[in-house]
Amino acid sequence: MWIPSNNKYGVAIHNWHGDVRFGLSLDVGDSVDIVEECTHWYRGSCPRKSRAVGLFPKTYIHIKDLSKIDPVVAECTQVLREWSEIWKRLYVDREAYKFQTLRKVMFSILESRRELLSATMTQDQTLELQMMVVSKIDWGNRKLGLDLVPREGPLAVDPHGIGIVKLYNVHVSSADNAKASSSRGTLRRKTPRKILTHHLYFCMRDFGHRIGGDDAEVYFFLYDGSRMRPLSERFLVKISRDGFSNYIEKLHSNCAVFTDLGAADLNEDLHLVAVVMRVGKIIQSDSIKKIEKSGSHGTGPTYRRPFGVGVLSLADIAHFDSSLEQASPASEEREYNFKLYQSEEKDFHLLPELMIKKSSGKYSPIQTGNQSTQGIVVSLKLLHGGLGQARQEQPLLFQGSTITRKMGFPDVIMPGDVRNDLFLSLERGEFERGGKNTGKNILVTVVVLDVAGNVLTDCLWGASGMDAQPQYRSMILYHQNAPSWNEMLRLSVPIDKFATAHVRFEFRHCSTRDKTEPKLFAFSFARLMETGGATLGDGQHELYVYKCEDPAKLQASNYLRLQCRPRDAQAKMDCGGCFSRSSKEVFVLRSLLCSTKLTQNADLLSLLQWRAHPDTIQDSLTGVLRLNDEELVKFLQDVLDALFAMFSNEEGNSTQHSGLVFHVLVSIFSLLQSNKFQHFRPVMNEYIENHFAAALVYKGLITSVEHMAVFMTKAEHPDPFQKCFGSLEYIFKLLIQSRRLFARATGGQYEDSFRRDLHSLFTALNGMLAVPSYDVIIPTQEALLNSTGVVLEQLKDTLPAPELGMLARNMLDAIPRGAPIRLIQAKLHAVKDLVSGELFHEDDSRTVVLSVACKHLRMHLSRRDELRLCAEILSEILSQLFDLQREQREKVTNTLQHDLDSLCKNILGILIRTISIIMEGSNAVLPQLVSCLLGLLQLLDETHYKRYWDELSPNHKDPRDLKEFLSKSLLVYEELLTQDWHVFPNDWLVMKLAANDVLRMSLEEFAKPLVYRFLGAQAFDSQLWWSYFSLAVSFLTQPSLQLEQYREPKRLKILHSHGDMRVLMGFQILSMWSQLGEQKLHFIPSMVGPFLEVTLVPEPALRKATLSVFYDMMQCEQQAARGSFRLVESELIDKLDLLISENKGDDEYRELFSTILLEKVQVENPNWKDAGIAFIGSVTRLLERLLDYRSVMQGEENRDKRMTCTVNLLNFYKNEINRKEMYLRYIYKLHNLHLQAENYTEAGFTLKLYASMLSWDRETQSFAPFDNSGQPEWQRKERLYHEILKYFDKGKCWEKGIPLCKELAQLYETRRFDYNKLSEILIQEAKFFQNILTQLRPEPEYFRVGFYGMGLPLFVRNKQFVYRGLEYERIGAFTQRLQTEFPSAQILGNNSPPDGAILNAPDQYIQISNVRPMGDAQALKTAMVPVPEKIARFYEVNDVTRFIYDRPMYKGPIDKDNEFKSLWIERTILDIASPLPGILRWFEVKQKSVQELTPVEYACEIISNAGKELSELIVQYRRDPKRNINPFSMRLQGTIDANVMGGISKYQEAFFSDQFLKSPQGAGQQANVQRLKALILEQIQILEQALELHGQLAPSGVQPLHNRLLERFSQLKQSLSGMGRLKRQHSDSIVNTPLPPLPTEQRTAQAAASSSSSSQNANPNANYVYELDEIYTRPGDTVRPVDPLNSYQTLSKESLTIPLDESVAAPPVPNRPRSQNFVVNGGGGAMMDSPEVPPKRQPAVNSPNAPPLPPRGITPDKRASNPMIFNDFGGGDGVGRRHSSQQQQHGQKYAVVDISFDDPEADQQPHSLPPNFQDGGGGHLNVCFVPNDFRDSGISTTSSRELNNMNLNNLSEDSSSISAASTVHHREHCRISSNGSLDMHATVPSMNITQRESSTSSFDVEDMPVPPPPIPPKSLGVSSNGVLASEEALVLALAHSSNPNTQAYTQLNHSQNQNHSINNHHYHHQTLGQQLQQNGDDEGDGYSSLQHQPINGVAVAPALASAPLPSAVEAAVTSTGTGTNTSTITAPPASALTSSLASSHQHDGGTF
Secondary structure, eight states: OOEEEEEEEEEESSOBOOOSTTBOOBOTTOEEEEEEEOSSEEEEEOTTSTTOEEEEEGGGEEEEOGGGSOHHHHHHHHHHHHHHHHHHHHHHTTOHHHHHHHHHHHHHHHHHHHHHHHTOSOHHHHHHHHHHHHHHHHHHHHHTTOOOOOEETTEEOOTTTSOHHHHHHHHHHHHHHHHHOOTTOOOOOBOSSOOOOEEEEEEEEEEOOOOTTOEEEEEEEEEETTTTEESBOOEEEEEOTTOGGGOOSSTTTTEEEEEEEOTTTSSTTEEEEEEEEEEEOSSHHHHHHHHHHHSSOOSSOOEEEEEEEEEEEOHHHHOOOTTBSOOTTTTSOEEEEEOOEEOOGGGGGGHHHHHHTTOGGGOEEOOOSSTTOOSEEEEEEEEESOHHHHHHHOHHHHTTOEEEOBSSOOSSOOTTOOOEEEEEEEEEEEOOOTTOSSOOOEEEEEEEEOTTSOBOOSOEESSBTSOOOSEEEOOOBTTOSSOEEEEEEEEOOOHHHHTTOEEEEEEEEOOSSOOSOOEEEEEEEEESBOTTSOBOOSEEEEEEEEEOOOGGGOOHHHHTTSOSSTTOTTSOTTOOOSOEEEEEEEEEEEEEEEESSOOOOHHHHHHHTTTTOGGGHHHHHHHHHTSOHHHHHHTHHHHHHHHHHHHBOTTSOBOTTHHHHHHHHHHHHHHHTSGGGGGGHHHHHHIIIIIOOOTTHHHHHHHHHHHHHHTGGGOSOOHHHHHHHHTHHHHHHHHHHHHHHHHHHHTSTTHHHHHHHHHHHHHHHHHHHHSOOOTTTHHHHHHHHHHHHHHHHHTTTTSOHHHHHHHHHHHHHTSOTTOOHHHHHHHHHHHHHHHHSGGGGSHHHHHHHHHHHHHHHHHHHHHTOSHHHHHHHHHHHHHHHHHHHHHTSSSOOHHHHHHHHHHIIIIIHHHHHHHHHHTTSOOTTHHHHHHHHHHHHHHOOHHHHHHHHHHHSGGGSOOHHHHHHHHHHHHHHHHHHHTTSTTSOTTOHHHHHHHHHHHHHHHHHHHHHHHHHSOSTTTOOHHHHHHHHHHHHHHHHOGGGOGGGSOHHHHHHHHHHTOOHHHHHHHHHHHHHHHHGGGGGGGTTTTHHHHHHHHHSSOHHHHHHHTHHHHHHHHHHHHSTTOSOHHHHHHHHHHHHHHHHTTOOOHHHHHHHHHHHHHHHHHHOOTTHHHHHHHHHHHHHHHHHHHHHHHTSSOGGGHHHHHHHHHHHHHIIIIISOOHHHHHHHHHHHHHHHHHTTOHHHHHHHHHHHHTTOOSSOOSEEOOTTOOOOEEHHHHHHHHHHHHHHHHHHTTOHHHHHHHHHHHHHIIIIISOOHHHHHHHHHHHHHHHHHHHHSOOOOOOEEEEEEESTTSOTTTTTEEEEEEOOTTOOHHHHHHHHHHHSTTOEEOSSOSOOOHHHHTSSSOEEEEEEEEEOOOOGGGTTOSSOEEHHHHHHHHHSSEEEEEEEEEEEOSOOOSSOGGGSEEEEEEEEEEEEEESSSSSEEEEEEEEEEEEOHHHHHHHHHHHHHHHHHHHHHHHHHOTTSOSHHHHHHHHHHHSSOOHHHHHHHHHHHSSHHHHHSGGGTTOHHHHHHHHHHHHHHHHHHHHHHHHHHHHOOGGGHHHHHHHHHHHHHHHHHTTTTTOSOOOOOOSGGGSOOOOOOOOOOOOOEEOOTTOTTTTOOOOOBOOOOTTOBOOOOBOOOBEEOTTSBOOEEOGGGGSOOOOOOOBOOOOOOOOOOTTOOOOSSSOOOOOOTTOOOOOBOOOOOOOOOOOOOTTTOOOSOOSOHHHHHHHTTTSOTTOOOOTTSOOTTOOOSSSOOOOOOTTTTOOOSSOOGGGSSOOTTSOOOOOOTTSOTTTTOOOOOHHHHHTOOOTTOOSSOTTSBSOOOOOOBSOOEEBTTSOEEOOOSSOOOBOOOOOOSOOSSOGGGSOOOOOOOOOSSOOOOTTSSOHHHHHHHHHHTTOOOOSTTSOBOOOOOSSOBSOOOOOOOOOSBHHHHHHHHHHTTTSOOOOOOOOOOSSSOOOOOSOSSOHHHHHHHHTOOOTTOOOBOBBOOOOHHHHHHHHHHOOOOOOOOO
């Protein structure tokens, strides 16, 4: 059984693979949060694996005790995990700088975490490291935009453990600290007070000088460069002659700490001075000589001699912000080096000053002996705080370091500091020469002695760092009688000996020659204390110099009677003595006393001794007022005792000195208020409590203060008054202590009198405050108010709480309402002091203080002035009350409850009103006020709210106040929530969550008055309830509570600390909704939107709970008088559209919505069940469409998806729910999308949807979406029409614009009579008509696209669409575009219907293929004349809803010799939802049907279409005889002069036998067989007319070709002489077997279905060839069925074009004899008509048409002398060329007639093929022919190698050479009668099919340059042997072009942009057998790989020589199931073949 665990946390100690059900795999070291546990298993999550919860064994987990984990370490772990994800993202986003910076910080935190875990540091070190780590964390969080961590010190605070007000303050301080933090971890953390004391740690690291074999002493001291005086005593470092590193006198002897530096000392002028003295002989050379002689240093005396001085500026260290705890670089120990300089000895004492002033002319650097040294190297570090604090923080630095004192007191004097130092500076002396020529070498010896002449030991130091010495010997300046030493000494003489001690200075001359001690010649002395007890004064003293050469005479008793200096009061003037002095000699000494026990001030001494000199009291008191502060503080206790003794007499009455004493007391008290002496306040308090004994002074103090208050306004100098009232704290402490002592002594006498005196005093103080303020007295009044809090605190034990409250209230009320702002602020500060003082902690006094505070808070909140102070006061009150409430958690006292009630009653309402007003602007204090409001709400419980409701509405009588409060509160709360707590910074998530917690609990209480007081029928207030619901929804939907947006660790942390507050609030909403009962109707439909927002929150529990509200709403509206739920439905749909667009909701919500509501309806089974189910289904569909739309809103690649989703939505809004405004909105969205994609035609159709909704007759105002300017409806429709016309014009869809022009013209002509606009619109209409006939319009391709798989969006999933391609877009480019739109989709490689595995797979699959449009132009149905081609073209590929593609199949046994017997065609017809073009470029396939064509019907289609196209050419050339004859010639040559007889023989063999008619396949086909026979014979008739016309039009240059055509035609007629016989003798001899046909592409023509045919709607056309008189069928190009009754005739310009088909690999050439009817006509013999040939007919020539352009490839040229030019245009087409003799097979001729190859060029190798096409490979055509055997047979002699080596010079995306050929529709087949009239009653229905070329081939066409097709020469050259070399060969090749398609049959395609050009062609390099194999593998789906090879401008048709006939046929008729263009091959008569070849086109694309 699973047991919940109590937040267990563990670490994996082994790898766990999770190989059990629900197992969670773990790696060693993974941390896990354990949720549940059982006997052997844990269940939990791993933070490394987001949102994964699973099982893992207990034995693999080590449980860690969270209580023992350092919280900073835990935070480091969490932060590193969170940052690592961001760090990786920075790498992916290539944010190099951020990536590297974050990496450094993360490694630093990791290292610090390791140190913290090691637990090897001291507590102080740990704290410092923790502070550094959290500083880095705060810096990183701020830089990365993460949440602020509120912390106190290094630890994050628990938001549940402190009040929300305090939490706000912590956030403020943490935000400041985070801004001041750095990535290095240096804390610029602000502290509430300034650091006034600093210390400088010093260590000399190296001394780079060698001083000539002598020792050295280096004296370091701090120097003030601005005042040019030392700041500290000297610190000595001794240097051995062997070097610094070899001399260690004691450990750390080179380290010191310069202490007590103040803020004023740390300035730019602070320097470190190093004075180096040599210790040796006076002359250094003597020392060197001694060493050289003796090898030792000798035994003579040594002296200190000047060597050099170094100065180091400490400006960078001194630049320190004292308000900050740490700073860089001063906080870090740093090394410095500086050089030594020297000067003349007389200037040596000035050298530091000269160096600082940079007087470089007076000193020079001393060179070091070693170039690598840098002089003196020292390290420095600045320390902060008191000396004791610095010792604690840096104990290692102080260990062994010498304390070097400052020459003076620090800025902060601590009470415990004891110091008694006298600093003496030996400045200079002036001595007589004494008869010598040179000056003396004077040595000063300093000795401290007592009055008896005894030397005082341990009291003299020459520098710190050396031991105390009995005497000090100065340095010697060589030969100087006026030496300046400038050496400092420190004397520390004990206090008891100080009064009698003196200092003696002995002057000796040191000889450079004598080895004896120096000789004494004079002395001076100085007394340390004056007679009055004052010490030697600070400053310079000139001492007398007395001559004395005998040391024995220096007895103290001898010279102490003398004057040591002028005006020496202690000298006995009459004493002559034995010492003489010269007035010219003087010794100058400077002294400075730093003592806490001694004073130099005589006034202070006289004050302390006032009883001995009562007459001088007045002077002493006056002098004390002028005293230095330090002197007073040093003797504070003694001074106060003396002053109180003088203040009153023994009876307690005042004395004559009382007033002056009071002033002195006040000055002392004010002195203690300064920062310098702040630490003496405890000393003062200690004095008052334990040492103060003046029990009678309270009367005088009260009187004095009252007197000051009364006479304040009369004072001339306000300073004493300010000091007095600023010092009331100590005055009242003394006063109360005095009274307490008196009461203790007297048993409480005169208590009432004392209270009266106090009240009298406060009355005077109140009067003082009530005085009108002016500049002079305002500071005094401020001082009084600032002291009020502490004064009242002192009285808490003296006066009862009510009296205290009264005193406080009276004092604060005394301030006038219009007082100056400074006084108001002082008053509020006084209130703040009261609520933060001790009075607020006691129940009795707190109530009084709280009432006073509330009164003034209300006043200022209502006036909205001083809001910051009000907020601070409120914060203090709330913090104190929160702490009290937590202390009394078990039992809260009644007093606290009463105080909370009082606070709520007085503050809550006014606070909410104030916030609501200032929220409108930007007030800086607003966040703090909001935190106060939340803090107040946090303190209130149910009882407080209940009493407050009763207060606002007593006895439920008048609810107006309660209603106003609730309304205002809810409004404020909602304003805060709707902006996501904008009052707080974005990264204050902890604060926002705590605020939400408080607000949620408050809303639960706010709900109660709504239910109990505003729900009844009489009292119901819908607005109040609406506000509550709206607020609750805002709370639930606020961004900060949307946990899904957070990372997993953060989300879990929030859930652990606060839970999901959305769920709790959701249930609160449900509870409130259920309480409404009958009142629910008031909120329908207004609450639909808010509740919808609630249900859209992505929390499953919340959704399941709240979705049922909609059922409740539907039920309520249904049961009410409304009788339906239309309002709910309408509102729900409106809001859904809006909210889904705001990125709310998901598929899970859609499913839940449908499931829960349907289940509810099914269970409840209401009477409106059916309507409800329909409504739920409708909304679910809308959700599906909206979610689809939202998923594709962004990204250019999703534009087409957006269009689809937009159309789905606008159709939904129009058809399902009829919402006009939503419908229009999406119309404009779709319109804008089309404009972005430049789909102008579709944009026009889209706007037409809107225009169709408007009327010309209405004048009402109409408003469009996104356009607030209204227009009359007819004007808006007019404006829309003009916009639509503009789009149709841009999209070249003029036919659709003409009806709009007509409609506008009618409006202007018959209704508005605006002829100006009428003329304009008529001009535009005319322009449209003209554009139709003259402008070039590319025709689009159409593609079927199937989307399969569950991974696709719902709106395309498992659906098929027909796409309209872009201009010039072929299937390759289209596929690439679709792959960009669906990058994850796989393109299916075949077109077979997908199976269930694909449909249900989670992936995406797309199937793409070409389809052919089946146009049905209603506009042309009424045509009385042939419709011009340009007009008809449009309707063939536009306004199309039906598309087809074909697939071949076999039924019955397959005859290997003639497969046409069993070849059927399966035709698939697709119907789409709307015509194309329309509002989209694609529409879904709504219906799919399949038809089958019999073999005979298919053959009829092919032959019929071929005849019609040739008839069109005849009509065109009769109408325009001057047009270029070349297309006509080539079409005729391709039809007549071609080897097609074998094809017809196959037809004859297959269908014209009795055996076929009697077979099951021939049942019912008699009529079709007769029709096929008639069509073949009719073809001969059409050819006859064509040849006759060609002979008339052919110029002389073409006449040889014409004669040849006549010859060939004669042979053709002879071959058909047996057409009358249906039965043909079949010869088994292969000699008699007709030759196989060539596969060709067929130009399509529309055919009408025969009424007698079972497949009259589907007769595919075919490519065909003749073979004598027998006919066989071959699958090929399919044709479009056409209604015979509604067809129309077109004059197709492309009828003039020449088809350039591609070839298919052919089967082997059969070795068969000629047919028995084969006739050879020698040279143009007479044409022979067979009996079956019908009468000749002449085509009509009266059909108008635009003059056709000549084809670009066949334009005649007068330059006929170069036959090779046109040959080159053919490129490698094999036309006019002959195959090499190496390619031979069977030695058989493959031709209709015996024609020998006489052309000398025949055997040449192709010259224009690129090298990579020079050898044939597998899968390519391998056709072998006998050389010189195929001339003029229509069979190309191009070899397999040539076919493999095609170049692509003329390949283009377009149909290249064919002229703008489009599908030709025939109203009916035009029979041409003999009289030249047009017979409109055809009996032979025909079909037409569009064929497009393809830009796709087996190689990547796009990789090769695609130039436009070249324009060939304008004339045809004749070869030397009389044969037309170029044109003849070209025509022969064109006659046998073959299908290049991978399916081996291609749709007949027409060029879109050229009228009379030769089509580019491809070659299919694959044998038909291989194609058949592949098609067989694909189960007849027609799929094949894309393998096409074009030749320059034409296609070569090789013989079908490499595969058996059935294989070839099947390969040639492979299905178009993949949507590629198809062509079929049949064998109609030669004339039909000619027409077919003329219309055949290049194949477009392959299948995918």
